[in-house]
Amino acid sequence: MDSIDITMHHKEVSLLKRIGRGSYGVGHEAIWRNNSDRAEVSVKISLQDFEIDHLREIRNLTKFKHANIVALNGIYRKESIGLIFEYSGCGSLYDYLHKKVAEVAFIEKLDWMLQCANGMEYLHIRKIVHRELKTQNLLLFDDFRILKICDFNTAKQFVTSNTEIDETVCYMAPEVCDDNGKYTEKCDVFSFGVIFWEVLSEKKPFDIYKDLHPLAVQKKIINGDRLNINYIRIHHNSDLITPIIEKCWDGDPENRPTMKELASFIGIDCKVYIPINFKDIEIRRIVTKSRYGIVCNAFWRSGFFVRRATLKIIPPNKQREIIILREIYKLRDLNHRNIVTLYGVSKDLDNRICIIYEGEDCGSLYHLLHYTEENFDIWLKIEWIQQCAQGLAYLHSKNILHRNLNLDNLIIFNKYRLLKICNLGKASEITISNPDFNRIVCYVAPEVWGGKNKFSKAADVYSFGIILWELISKDIKNPFDFYRHMADVMLSVKCIIELCCQHNDKVRPTMKKLIQDFWILDKDVLKSKKKKREIFGLTAFHMENLYHLVFKDK
Structure with missing residues (x-):
């Protein structure tokens, strides 16, 4: 079996500190050495034995390539099976939301959900159901710009009817909240709706039931209890989002949208915006200031590069916003040496449109x-x-x-x-x-x-x-x-x-x-x-x- 399913030798991996423990096993930061190469990775060591067929199925996941899927670099066996994944230095979406790492603009949250929908669509096309989609299994990369899905498909090895499900039950579709439930793509859609609510509200799902036994929470979900949608109405344009989330929660799986449809719905707004991480912008001086907004000279860090930029901050105005965003949607894909490059468009915490262009030098x-x-x-x-x-x-x-x-x-x-x-x-x-x-x-x-x-x-x-x-x-x-x-x-x-x-x-x-x-x-x-x-x-x-x-x- 090892010659077929094991892709790495355990001596290539040096475990460092433990970063988590769950039903799958124990997670560690680690160093992976391959010849002269050295990389930070995340290693998950199984607490259970894999069946041969399932181990072979996991190994096939190393062939999957998608910007929003955590890459599985390899598998090794020592006393237990170890899965080697790319390492996220930013932690999980759960940590970001509930440990108050920083404030995030609405459009950046929307972009996370679009990335999640794109990644899940990629899995569903390949007939893979996640089964345990939750914010703990969504990791953030590249200074919180990129969201990637992890732990997909491995969950089915660990699903049991015991009570060791903790917060996972809050994301479970009603049809799988009993022992006879069958996991389908529409179960992941239900979980996606819960995550969407959690991201916009920054509250833990069903936190009002935190003192109840998980089985009691399951019963409430089966009986139609859902999260309070009013908690996300604090956001501008939330009226466009609430119907999408409520559709994901429908008690009838057939009425829920597909991940492809969700990506399309969310993309209506996200296609207009090119999210900006405001920590990357250093404002140097204000050039002009009027009722139309503020124009600033700035520097913008993009990856390893620092670029001269022009930042325009436009105050909230519903009528003007529609006109501006309609034009931006046309401009974002332009590419010509005699047209100023549009770097990004976003909204700050005060709901102001922020546009960043390449900056002048003459x-x-x-x-x-x-x-x-x-x-x-x-x-x-x-x-x-x-x-x-x-x-x-x-x-x-x-x-x-x-x-x-x-x-x-x-x-x-x-x-x-x-x-x-x-x-x-x-x-x-x-x-x-x-x-x-x-x-x-x-x-x-x-x-x-x-x-x-x-x-x-x-x-x-x-x-x-x-x-x-x-x-x-x-x-x-x-x-x-x-x-x-x-x-x-x-x-x-x-x-x-x-x-x-x-x-x-x-x-x-x-x-x-x-x-x-x-x-x-x-x-x-x-x-x-x-x-x-x-x-x-x-x-x-x-x-x-x-x-x-x-x-x-x-």
């Missing part, structure tokens, strides 16, 4: 142009505008509108070489009460302010044209310098501005078309006499006409 384009003494080369400006066009074209290809494109929302990185677009979807902040209204309105297309509030890709193109004019205008002393100051470049730019800033949004080009036409701003192209003649022939407008065209409705 400032906004507006600040650089209007509040510094730097004189930027015309070719660098053209490079910036081309990068802006690339980022905006990428957004439009994803059917995402910026809605508030201006120099404040163009951030410069990498020693002035890289431009990125930020603050997508913030049209709700363009209001007359905004202190920057007079400046922001200059970028907004006429059809948006024409009473129709008609945001479109063409409106973003109009804003792009104004940005291009603003970038180049500092290189022009007056409109009639247009033909004398780098005429080739300026005339080319003028053509693009005119196309973008047409009053009729139907005739403005798309960003994709503009990128195709950007050959006219290429250094090498502008050296060609043939191309130069083509450029000069593109338009007959004068700069004074352009100025009137752009600002006649402002």
Whole structure:
């Protein structure tokens, strides 16, 4: 049997302190040495003999790979069977909840439950029923970010009708609370509902019955007693969660959802959020503070890396929150070198939305142009505008509108070489009460302010044209310098501005078309006499006409 089922030699494992004892046996911290490798592990030593078939079944679990399943690294035999698992330095979910390790935001708890549902779905697909799903068997890793399920399937070796079930009975479905009960996937779903309640309430299940014998608690569950759902109503959005939990507790197993359905239900909220561990954020200074929220410069630790970041804290507002989260859901999967990276979205303990982006290192384009003494080369400006066009074209290809494109929302990185677009979807902040209204309105297309509030890709193109004019205008002393100051470049730019800033949004080009036409701003192209003649022939407008065209409705 050993040659078939035993995967490691007991001399490879050095047991350290004992960390727990249960029906399965005794748990230890340990060191596992494999050749020159050395790793911290958790070892569970069985107090009972395994049947051969069950030992072979456990060994097969070493093949399971899932982010939310504790890895079984191997099995050894000394006097007893030892199971070697990956080690959790953060302890169990039970310890976190009931020993007050730290406070946790609602969305982080929701993320734990999503991870648990994903892990259980993985087991159920493989026809494995956990049988003893409870917070003691959910371990936390990576500074409490990751939840993993342990002790799955081993419980069936230890289930008996005796009273050594202690708190486990609080998680047991009514149909298995007697000797004739049969474990199914729906029993795990019942346990999941109890865990969900425990995580949100931070109370022990059925604690009011703590002085009763476990069999008496079983009888109450069979008779329909359930946990007090009002204990979790303290959380914002709890009304979305309570029906899910109560569905898990249904007395008829057929009425309970599957783990796949639970992952989908919870994911409705979790898909919007990318949970942030607030211990990883070091706020350096507040940049702006208004009724729309607080913007801070910060550092964010992600694994071994420390990144410069921008943290935005938005006060609770149900109506604005719906708009913001709808936009965030679109943005979280964006990946482009000219779009600011969204690191995480969460809620703090005060129910404020917290958004963390990659942080600037050179400032906004507006600040650089209007509040510094730097004189930027015309070719660098053209490079910036081309990068802006690339980022905006990428957004439009994803059917995402910026809605508030201006120099404040163009951030410069990498020693002035890289431009990125930020603050997508913030049209709700363009209001007359905004202190920057007079400046922001200059970028907004006429059809948006024409009473129709008609945001479109063409409106973003109009804003792009104004940005291009603003970038180049500092290189022009007056409109009639247009033909004398780098005429080739300026005339080319003028053509693009005119196309973008047409009053009729139907005739403005798309960003994709503009990128195709950007050959006219290429250094090498502008050296060609043939191309130069083509450029000069593109338009007959004068700069004074352009100025009137752009600002006649402002």
